[in-house]
Amino acid sequence: RLVESLAEAVIALPVEDYSLFQNTLMTKMIKKTPGVCGGHACIRDTRIAVWTIISLINQGGTDLELLADFPGLTAFDLLTIKEYYQSHRQEIDNLIDYQDQENYHD
Numbered sequence: 001r002l003v004e005s006l007a008e009a010v011i012a013l014p015v016e017d018y019s020l021f022q023n024t025l026m027t028k029m030i031k032k033t034p035g036v037c038g039g040h041a042c043i044r045d046t047r048i049a050v051w052t053i054i055s056l057i058n059q060g061g062t063d064l065e066l067l068a069d070f071p072g073l074t075a076f077d078l079l080t081i082k083e084y085y086q087s088h089r090q091e092i093d094n095l096i097d098y099q100d101q102e103n104y105h106d
Helices: 001-011 013-031 050-058 063-069 074-085 089-105
Strands: 030-034 040-041
Touching: 001 030, 001 040, 001 074, 013 030, 013 040, 013 050, 040 050, 040 074, 050 089, 074 089
Parallel strands: none
Antiparallel strands: 030 040
8 A cells, every 4th residue: 555655656746856756766776885795886775786787787688587587686676777887887897897807816
């Protein structure tokens, strides 16, 4: 019931407020928590790092494959991760490069 009420309230927002709501929600869904995944950006309260998902996408992973491989993720999570990447491309690319170098030396 709460979810239905929230959905109705969001749908009723004027266009400008609806856009602001979407941006605010997406911004709050990416978290950097000290001691969790090296303090790197993760989606919601998971231990799924943004760089991990972007790396898999760069390797050809599809949304359907990612959702199957990470049951805790939703399609909206993937959209949020991709949006974060667009705004923080250098940060995520650097993390992917670092992880690739670490794996190469192991």
